[in-house]
Amino acid sequence: MKQLIPIAFLILLCTCVSDILICAIAGPDACNGISAQRAPVTLNLTDASISRAEALRQINANLPVKVFFEEDQLPKSDISLDLKDATMREALDAILKGSVLDFVDYRDRVYVIGSAITIGTEFDAAYYAAVADRIEEDLPATSQGEPSGPAYIGTLESLGADGLATITGKITDQSTGETFIGATVQVENNTAAAATDIDGNYELKLRPGSYTMIISYVGFGANRREIKVNGSGEYDIALGASGTNLQEIVVTEQAADANVNRVQAGVQRLDLAQLEKLPTFMGEADVVKALLLNPGVSSIGEGASGFNVRGGEIDQNLLLMDNGALINSSHALGFFSTYNADVIKSVDLYKANMPARFGGRLASVLDVQLRDGNFDHFRVKAGIGPVTGKVMLEGPIVKDRSSFIFGARSSYADWALKLASVDEVKNSSTFFFDGNLRFTQRIGENSTLILQGYGSQDEFNYNETFAFDYQTTMGQATWKQIFSDKLYGDLSLVFSDYQSSQSDLRALTAEQVDNGIQYFTIKPKINFDATEKMQFEGGLEINRFTVNPGSRAPASDESFVDPAGLEDEQAMEASAFGSVDYAVSDRFSISAGLRYTNYRFLGPGTENLYEDDIPVRGGIIDSVRYGSGDLITSFNSLQPRLSMRFRLNGNASIRAGYGRTAQFLNQIYVSDSPTPSSQYQLATRYIPPFLSHNVSLGYFINKDNNNVELGAEIYARQIDELWDYRDFAEVIVNPSLETEILIGEGRAYGLELSAKRKVGTLNGLLSYTYSSTQRKIAGINGGEYYNSNFDKPHNFVATINWNPNKRNTLTANFTYGTGRPVTAPVGSYRVENGLSVPVYSDRNAVRIPDYHRLDLAYTLGKGYDETKKVQTSWTISLYNVYGRKNAFSVYYTQAPDRSNVANRLAVLGTVFPAITFNIETR
Known part of the structure; x- marks a missing residue:
């Protein structure tokens, strides 16, 4: 040419x-x-x-x-x-x-x-x-409504000296007028791309010519717009669902080539549009259960709260609801998530390689952003299932200026327990409730104030033998400000109070153990778009913690339990962070960050002193008393973060990442898995923070015009500061807890493979993870490496969707995982008085049976008539189709011949059908 x-x-x-x-x-x-x-x-x-x-x-x-x-x-x-x-x-x-x-x-x-x-x-x-x-x-004679032909942008006089046109605009919801944060704008067959800022604005630079823009956002698919660029100008885009075009829409909140174009290593974005179509336990759409479909994410089974990322423990995940951190991610002992899907805007999981703005956890960050209410009209959505019900209300307070959104869920599962054939289950009860309320006020053109609250309550009673009770109260205030086209920021204030109790309900041993944690957070953050290729982010995060380590009280007049309690602990965690994203070329981009944390453990409090500063049972030689606000001990941590992406060609890339992480707040438990009432422990002089190095390297390729995504990623984590418990440790209401803890190191590594087909009559995903997670601590297992509690070498997930037409979806989900490790008796011997004493294996040297489960779901979606004011949908699901009795744990009893007999405890051992009815107004 x-x-x-x-x-x-x-x-x-x-x-x-x-x-x-x-x-x-x-x-x-x-x-x-x-x-x-x-x-x-x-x-x-x-x-x-x-x-x-x-x-x-x-x-x-x-x-x-x-x-x-x-x-x-x-x-x-x-x-x-x-x-x-x-x-x-x-x-x-x-x-x-x-x-x-x-x-x-x-x-x-x-x-x-x-x-x-x-x-x-x-x-x-x-x-x-x-x-x-x-x-x-x-040019067409008129431009009323949505143009059928291309949009014409700019004039010759508006071109830059370099011959480039600057295209700016705002992306909004056609029905509500709400702006979209993080919507992506991709130019087909071109490297130009952009994402909207906190006010829905985007910017592209293009040479004059004809282009196809692909605009993507969660729940709105990949919308295409034809444009003819003559010069610089504005092009606003209003996205709206269209029943007649669903076959051509990829329902995703990401750019079509995000799998290969993303710079940040180890990040997974959840497709919220698919949540209600997945097979679920008792019909409740669940964010955490959907995360388990991704490689590197697992749990130890039904009845376990939380989730594990790349072999990490559940408390090593930072669980965010906007800028507030949740202490517990589960309801009903892990069967339901604390996140209400109806009020969520986006879900991102950062696996180890996390941006510098996040900290305080070792393994991952679950960044869940809630959405604003409708600024244009009122809307109602409700759903009812066999054991849960929910309602969501949203609408304007002052049209186009202020809005609210309210979502609430509650359970009524006791009737289902009464149908059980086991008397202990019949005599049990469970209940949970949660609610979100969010108010958004636009102040002028450049300012936004957001006030929101969250509350939850959980109760569980098993056969009048033991019980759990835990609740969360959290409030947030956020101010967002746009200073210029290139400079914007926000300031967030968060208060949270998490309280839990565990009760023994048997008369002679009746007791109630309470613990809890409160924190206050202030987090100012600023973003600066220096150039089209370089963006900066920086800010501060200050957390003030108050932890109740535990108190014990008798729960009946007949109880022999003596009351005891520990003094509240205080700490301040202050961090400064900064990062830069730089597109070195069309192929090579980097995201680099640095986070510095100063942690201070504060009085009032008493610190025990030991011989040679080595905590041992019964080894206290003295103690020191500190007054309110006095510094007891402190730690400093410098945490660099780096992610790089090199695009090999139009549909393949290599991504690598490194992150240094530190964790100053840890969960205390010695059972097979943590419970909602497990206590939390701040870092002290004798109980140091966890510190780790995380690296990953992956290859990603897209096929079939970005409809098929393939990925392979290897990762490794070296934990150079880690602790675990002595054998037969006593951790509940222990004033010298440091004597029950041993310090060492850990390691984790693995391979993650994934394949995904996004659209088509038959679509779905496959993921496989091989992983190994081990610890090495003097005084445990002879000082040699042993498996951690959450080491599961093989994990496989297959999810297949069949969409014969727009409304009907049949989904099958199969999960397989290696059984988790346990410490078990492998023999016994008799002493002189005839008693049989068990001989235990090395720490976590035995595995419970492997886990596998098949689920099915059928979804009858909303009708095609978008003009209807009220629309309904149905989801019918079968959980654990072939009734697999998956073992949550294995416990041992002694047979008459005094041999050890293994007994399998299966929390769910049968198929669970469910039907959910949803109704919403437009």
């Missing part, structure tokens, strides 16, 4: 000069003749099969025009033409249809064919002038 450029310019120049000379020498009559000669020519060309090159050659041979083209640039396939009395523009449009080529015309006599980008790069002024004339002539 470059060879045509000087020829085209020479012809254009000669034509202009000759016209001027003829008019000047021959007079007006000659000029009139020229005008007549240049009257638009028409063309008759009909052929059922002809090459584009031959069609252009026929034009050059038979008409008084000249078309310049390079045959190698033309598509090789033949075309069918049926042109009668067509203008040259109509003819060339027909010949070039379906290709990436365009043409420039000069006074209907000279035409140059080539790539719009190539032409625009090589001779800006003439090309832009010709395109400007052509666009002006082709």
Whole structure:
């Protein structure tokens, strides 16, 4: 194409000069003749099969025009033409249809064919002038509503000196007017892409020409817009669902090529649109259960709260609800998530390689952002299932200025327990409730105030033998401010109170153990878009913790339990963070950050002193008393973060990441898994914070026009500061807990494989994880490495969706995982009095049986009529289809012959059917 450029310019120049000379020498009559000669020519060309090159050659041979083209640039396939009395523009449009080529015309006599980008790069002024004339002539007469043709943007005069046009705009919800944060704008067959900021604004730089924009956001699919860029200008986009177009929409909140284009290593984004279609326990859409479909994420089974990421423990995950951290992610002993899917805007899971703005946890960050209420009209959504019900209300307080959203869920599962065949289950009860309330006020054009609250309550009683009771209260205030097109920030204040209790309900041993944690957070953050390729983020995060380590009290008059309690503990965790995202080139991008944390363990409190500063049972030689606010001990941690992405070609990339993490708040438990009432422990002089190095390297490739995503990632974690418990440790209400803890190190490594097909009649995902998580602590297992409690070498998940049409979805989900490790008796011996004493294996050297389960779900979606004010949907599911009695744990009893007998404890050992009815107004 470059060879045509000087020829085209020479012809254009000669034509202009000759016209001027003829008019000047021959007079007006000659000029009139020229005008007549240049009257638009028409063309008759009909052929059922002809090459584009031959069609252009026929034009050059038979008409008084000249078309310049390079045959190698033309598509090789033949075309069918049926042109009668067509203008040259109509003819060339027909010949070039379906290709990436365009043409420039000069006074209907000279035409140059080539790539719009190539032409625009090589001779800006003439090309832009010709395109400007052509666009002006082709503009539609009206632009009411959604244009059926392309959108025309800008004028010639608005171009930058570099020949680039700057396209800016805002992306909103067509029905509510709410702006979208993090919506992606991708230009098809081009590297240009952008994501919207906190106010829904985006910016792109493009050369003049014709493009297809792909705009994606959660629940709105991949929307396509055709544009013709003539110069810089604004292009606002309102997204709305369309029942007739669902077959062509990829329901995702990410760009079509996000799998290969993302810079941040080890991040998974949850597709919220698929939540209600997944098979669930008792029909409740569950964020945490959906996360378990991703590689590297697992749990130890039903009845276990939380989730494990790359072998980490559940308290090593930072669970965010906007800027507030949740202490517990589960209801009903792990069967339901504390996140209400109806009020969620986005869910991102950062696996080890986390941005610098996050800290305080070792393994991962679950960043859940809630959405604003509807600013335009009121909306109601409700659902009822066999054991849970929910309702969501939203709408404007002052239209377009302020809004609210309220969501609440509650359970009523006791009737289902009464149907059980086991008396202990019949005599049990469970209940949970949670609620979210969010108020958003827009102040002027650049400021937003958000006030929100969250509360939850859980109760569980097993056969009047033991019980759990725990609750969360959290409030947040956030101020968002736009200072300029490039500078914006926010300030958040968070208060949270988590209280829990565990009760022994047997008369003689009846007791109630209470513990809890309160924290207050202030977090100012600023973002600066220095250039199109470089963005900065920085801020502070200050947390003030107050922890109740535990108190014990008798729960009946007959109880022999003595009351005891520990003094509250205080700590301050202050962090400064900064990061930069830089696109070095179209292929290579980096995201680098640094987080510095100063942790201070504060009084009032008493610190025990030991011989040689080594805590041992019964080894206290003295103690020191500290007053309120006095510094007891402190730790400093410098935590660099780095992620890099190199794009190999248009559909493949390599991603690598490194992160240093530190954790100053840990959960205390010695059972097989933590319970909701497990206590929390701040870092002290004798109980140091956890510290780790995390690295990952992955290869990602997309196929079938980005519809198929494939990925392979290896990771490793070296924990250079870690602790575990002595054998038979006593941790509940222990004033010298440090004597029950041993310090050592840990390691984890693994391979994650994933495959995903996003759309089509048959779609779904496959994921496989191989992992190993081990610890090495002096005094345990002879000082050799042993498996951690959450080491599960193999984990496989397959989710298959069958969509015969728009409304109906049949989903099958199969899960397999290696049984978790336990410490078990492997023999016994008798002592002189005849008692049999068990001999235990090394720490976590035995595994319980492997876990596997099949679930099915059928979803009848909302109807096609988008004008209906009330719409309904149904989900029918079967959980644990073949009734697998998966072992939560294995306990041992002694047979009459005094041998050890293994007993399997299965929390769910049968199939659980459920049907959920949803109703919503528009």
